[in-house]
Amino acid sequence: AGDAEAGKAKAAVCAACHGQNGIAQIPMYPNLAGQHEQYLASSLKAYKNGQRKGGQAAIMQGQAAALSDEDIANLAAYFASLPADGE
């Protein structure tokens, strides 16, 4: 499992679309707070590998391309640790 504290340190860029607390203010973007760590990591890898298209996937492909497997694990741990209701 990832290191949520290390993930937090990498998550500033995510907040622009997914919210400071992992709750997206723009409804085309998903909330990440409280999502399962394993699913978050799987999704980030799919974006990085170019396996997701459609919607805003091009943005995420660019973001995920810069992430190592460790970064992905840490970010997944961080967002999974946030309360799903944003509070």
Next chain:
Amino acid sequence: AGDAEAGKAKAAVCAACHGQNGIAQIPMYPNLAGQHEQYLASSLKAYKNGQRKGGQAAIMQGQAAALSDEDIANLAAYFASLPADGE
């Protein structure tokens, strides 16, 4: 926007992986409860169109292939209406 009640009537098959309350009991599957309606609809369309690969996308492509645009809108409305903390 979709009709959450109509979505609920279509959602029984979703529960096997995503939980009766939209909270997945299996961590490789995402929680859907309280997710943004627009994102849920966009994701379902991407699965239906074969634009998502990797992870468990093949399962979702099969499921989404059977859904009309109206079904997608209704399912998105239904899961968006559920509380994100599952309670």
